[in-house]
Amino acid sequence: MRNSKKNYTYPRAVLRQVENPAQYLGNEWNSIDKSEQMDHWSKKQPMIRFGFCFPDVYEIGMSNMALRILYDVINQREDTWCERFFSPQGDLRAWMQKESFPLISIESKTPLSEYDFVGFTLQYELSFPTILDMLHLGNVKLHSLARDETDPIVIGGGPIVYNPEPLADFFDLFIIGDGEEIIHEVIDLYQTWNREQESRESFLLRCAKIDGIYVPRFYEAEYYSDGKFKNIKKLEPEVPAKINKRIVRDLNKANIPLNPIVPNTSIVHDRAYIELFRGCPRGCRFCQAGMVYRPTREREVDLLVEQAQQIIAATGYDQLGLLSLSTGDYSELEKLSEKLLEFCNEKRVNLSLPSLRLDSFSFELMEKVSKTRKTGLTFAPEAGSQRLRDIINKDISEEDLLDAARIAFSGGWHTIKLYFMLGLPFETDEDVLAIADLVKKVLDIHREENLNKKLRKPQIHVSTSFFIPKAWTPFQWQSQISITKMQEKQSLLANNLRYRGVKYFWHEFENSTIQGVISRGDRKIGKVIEDVWRSGGWLESWDENFSYERWKNAMDENNLSIDFYTSRKRELDEDFPWDHIQAGVTKEFLIHEYEKAEKGLITTECREDCHYCGSMIYQTGVCLSHVASQAK
Amino acid sequence: MSQVKQNEYRYRIFYARSEIAAFTAHLDLLRLFQRTLKRADFPMAYTQGFNPRPIMEFALPIGVGIETRMEPFDVILTQMLEAQNIKNKLNQNLPNGIEIMKVELLTKDIKNVMSLVYAAEYEIEAENLGEAVETYYFDVSKPLIVSRERKGKTRTFIIREYIKDMQVLNQNRIKFISKAGSQANLRPDLFLKSLVNVEQISKYAALDAIIIRKKVYLKGD
Numbered sequence: 001m002r003n004s005k006k007n008y009t010y011p012r013a014v015l016r017q018v019e020n021p022a023q024y025l026g027n028e029w030n031s032i033d034k035s036e037q038m039d040h041w042s043k044k045q046p047m048i049r050f051g052f053c054f055p056d057v058y059e060i061g062m063s064n065m066a067l068r069i070l071y072d073v074i075n076q077r078e079d080t081w082c083e084r085f086f087s088p089q090g091d092l093r094a095w096m097q098k099e100s101f102p103l104i105s106i107e108s109k110t111p112l113s114e115y116d117f118v119g120f121t122l123q124y125e126l127s128f129p130t131i132l133d134m135l136h137l138g139n140v141k142l143h144s145l146a147r148d149e150t151d152p153i154v155i156g157g158g159p160i161v162y163n164p165e166p167l168a169d170f171f172d173l174f175i176i177g178d179g180e181e182i183i184h185e186v187i188d189l190y191q192t193w194n195r196e197q198e199s200r201e202s203f204l205l206r207c208a209k210i211d212g213i214y215v216p217r218f219y220e221a222e223y224y225s226d227g228k229f230k231n232i233k234k235l236e237p238e239v240p241a242k243i244n245k246r247i248v249r250d251l252n253k254a255n256i257p258l259n260p261i262v263p264n265t266s267i268v269h270d271r272a273y274i275e276l277f278r279g280c281p282r283g284c285r286f287c288q289a290g291m292v293y294r295p296t297r298e299r300e301v302d303l304l305v306e307q308a309q310q311i312i313a314a315t316g317y318d319q320l321g322l323l324s325l326s327t328g329d330y331s332e333l334e335k336l337s338e339k340l341l342e343f344c345n346e347k348r349v350n351l352s353l354p355s356l357r358l359d360s361f362s363f364e365l366m367e368k369v370s371k372t373r374k375t376g377l378t379f380a381p382e383a384g385s386q387r388l389r390d391i392i393n394k395d396i397s398e399e400d401l402l403d404a405a406r407i408a409f410s411g412g413w414h415t416i417k418l419y420f421m422l423g424l425p426f427e428t429d430e431d432v433l434a435i436a437d438l439v440k441k442v443l444d445i446h447r448e449e450n451l452n453k454k455l456r457k458p459q460i461h462v463s464t465s466f467f468i469p470k471a472w473t474p475f476q477w478q479s480q481i482s483i484t485k486m487q488e489k490q491s492l493l494a495n496n497l498r499y500r501g502v503k504y505f506w507h508e509f510e511n512s513t514i515q516g517v518i519s520r521g522d523r524k525i526g527k528v529i530e531d532v533w534r535s536g537g538w539l540e541s542w543d544e545n546f547s548y549e550r551w552k553n554a555m556d557e558n559n560l561s562i563d564f565y566t567s568r569k570r571e572l573d574e575d576f577p578w579d580h581i582q583a584g585v586t587k588e589f590l591i592h593e594y595e596k597a598e599k600g601l602i603t604t605e606c607r608e609d610c611h612y613c614g615s616m617i618y619q620t621g622v623c624l625s626h627v628a629s630q631a632k
Numbered sequence: 633m634s635q636v637k638q639n640e641y642r643y644r645i646f647y648a649r650s651e652i653a654a655f656t657a658h659l660d661l662l663r664l665f666q667r668t669l670k671r672a673d674f675p676m677a678y679t680q681g682f683n684p685r686p687i688m689e690f691a692l693p694i695g696v697g698i699e700t701r702m703e704p705f706d707v708i709l710t711q712m713l714e715a716q717n718i719k720n721k722l723n724q725n726l727p728n729g730i731e732i733m734k735v736e737l738l739t740k741d742i743k744n745v746m747s748l749v750y751a752a753e754y755e756i757e758a759e760n761l762g763e764a765v766e767t768y769y770f771d772v773s774k775p776l777i778v779s780r781e782r783k784g785k786t787r788t789f790i791i792r793e794y795i796k797d798m799q800v801l802n803q804n805r806i807k808f809i810s811k812a813g814s815q816a817n818l819r820p821d822l823f824l825k826s827l828v829n830v831e832q833i834s835k836y837a838a839l840d841a842i843i844i845r846k847k848v849y850l851k852g853d
């Protein structure tokens with residue numbers, strides 16, 4: 001059934017009636033077409049087909065870095081063709097459902113069910129119902145246990161794979177950590193799989209022995225009668241009790257996509273990207289990415305500049321973005337930006353800088369970059385009071401922020417965006433009001449500066465989102481505030497932010513609650529996701545599609561309580577459904593951080609001191625500097 | 633390759649797009665060509681102002697779902713390059729479905745390409761379209777109008793006033809020249825709609841039609 005070359009086309013009449021049809025048609029510059037090479041492979045040993053799925057629409061998925069990297073890495077193999085799948089928009093989806101037209105790839109228009117591998121990137125919790133939707137549209141059986149030797153191997157990976165349990169029923173295997181090396185090992189192993197002699201089960205068992213691979217079917221979760229997670233039991237003696245995160249140790253040697261696809265229609269971040277480093281040295285206690293991407297590993301300046309030049313030449317993009325968790329922390333940012341600016345000016349490319357640190361160097365840099373245009377500046381103090389910033393270990397002082405505001409206003413910027421979180425652990429009303437105070441102080445700075453020199457009217461955009469406790473962070477034991485409390489906190493802030501020139505943007509609270517349920521969910525949540533999808537849930541991360549009712553009903557029907565997953569405070573000795581997925585940091589370290597948070601003690605960043613988080617075992621990146629100093 | 637340092641050279645470039653590229657929207661196509669020109673690394677002239685863009689002008693907007701065969705757009709380079717060279721290099725850098733057919737360096741009477749457009753030739757294939765034209769369109773006693781709403785205003789087109797040289801190629805295929813450009817312009821989908829309105833072709837036939845703009849007529853050609 002594989003390589004049967006059953007290619008589909010969308011009828012013209014359909015393309016003329018859907019919005020932005022170009023998103024389904026591919027043929028983009030740098031997209032990979034291996035249809036001719038496919039003929040050279042024999043029936044006995046056909047080319048391997050990998051369907052990379054992004055559980056959202058094209059314009060969102062196409063700017064994703066994981067997609068760009070894995071598309072490149074997999075397609076470098078001669079024996080495999082990696083193609084892309086996205087969720088259709090509502091209009092096309094309705095037609096597909098009516099006509100039983102399958103989900104097909106962007107490249108060869110082949111149905112998802114014909115692929116050897118179906119790989120999903122897990123980027124945000126609310127995309128999970130869309131995963132089921134895409135499997136269903138693609139005629140792939142939803143449940144791992146229902147699939148047989150003729151079905152694709154369904155793989156998951158990505159930034160939120162560190163608690164894969166809510167998806168355990170639907171995936172055959174998960175890749176824990178950086179995927180670019182493991183994926184080769186999985187495909188290599190697949191090449192040795194002879195379906196006539198070996199069952200799917202036994203092939204998956206072999207996969208489970210690859211370091212960094214988690215095959216959920218070989219584990220069973222047990223619960224106490226009160227619903228709490230008890231432990232995970234191995235069902236096969238050979239599988240590892242704990243699955244360790246794998247990382248790419250040397251980013252300078254790692255693949256980076258030098259020929260990324262240039263879409264034919266606009267996407268959210270339509271530009272060239274270079275990835276300066278992986279990981280973040282700072283250790284904000286709420287941030288999952290900051291914990292699970294440790295240790296911080298940088299790329300070298302010259303390599304980055306070379307990559308930027310190659311990508312621009314290969315794509316024709318006129319915008320270059322810098323990618324990493326906290327770009328301002330790149331150790332040689334000055335040298336890098338100098339070299340990039342030189343080349344960007346020559347080639348007429350705009351360098352877009354993400355939010356930087358609040359020091360004077362950053363401002364000089366922004367001056368150089370923006371020249372004539374001074375668009376908004378973004379700062380993320382995350383909490384209003386110093387007390388709370390210490391608790392969450394966000395290393396920004398009020399002084400830093402106000403100094404930065406002063407330089408910004410006097411330098412001609414007038415729009416400042418400030419990001420905060422509400423519902424943080426140990427937060428009181430005073431902490432919420434401190435946000436309003438801080439904003440007021442920023443306005444005062446403007447007034448002072450305006451006395452010296454006539455300035456444009458200030459525009460302060462304040463945005464708040466709600467804190468969601470995440471697995472593998474020091475706050476994984478914390479309770480998430482209820483919807484009522486979210487409303488209260490939001491109105492408290494809104495009532496105190498009534499200043500001229502200040503705009504307040506807030507977040508939906510209901511979907512924060514559901515994200516909270518999933519992010520610390522167990523295997524029982526899988527059924528809830530399925531029920532939500534069955535009752536029409538899909539693209540739930542889009543506000544217009546999200547329905548709290550649907551989630552609430554699904555929880556009720558499965559006799560599960562939202563509060564149990566969100567607002568319940570976990571004891572420090574509670575075992576978690578995700579404990580067997582080793583994200584690199586140890587539980588001891590997280591507990592220690594949690595206790596420091598309680599006391600309002602900060603933890604310095606990795607480059608200053610090592611706090612023995614557990615990532616030393618990877619022997620790379622920022623940890624190495626401490627190994628060296630210890631050796632001395 | 634002859635290169636003379638001078639200020640500005642206007643090149644008129646003609647492209648074709650086949651069905652797989654026909655569903656790219658006008659603005660997306662503009663960006664696609666800008667990126668192609670950048671990949672080809674030509675010495676482009678840029679617009680002035682805040683956000684300089686490479687100068688590129690399409691003769692006539694192109695609707696989603698319409699193929700083209702010889703569609704002109706202008707670019708301005710700051711150095712003179714050989715036309716053949718430009719054509720080859722662009723073709724090496726274009727995605728599937730789009731091809732450069734011809735490149736000309738303009739030397740006299742240089743006018744903005746948009747201002748020169750006065751007509752366009754279309755070939756359309758749709759179920760029973762030839763027959764509908766034969767029996768209905770050619771019978772001038774029968775009314776053929778279509779109205780289109782835009783920004784709250786309704787405009788009515790008397791179809792035959794916009795069309796000359798109508799030819800029936802077979803039962804399903806026709807070819808015609810219609811007024812085009814900023815003065816008077818008839819979109820081919822409106823023409824099809826006018827025939828749907830009088831029930832000469834089905835709505836589905838109109839939606840499923842193959843529409844090809846074969847040529848754009850420029851004054852002075």
Ligand code: SF4
Pocket residue numbers: 294295296606607609610611612613614615616622623626
């Ligand atoms: S082991 Fe030390 S240096 Fe390495 S990531 Fe952890 S805290 Fe940072």
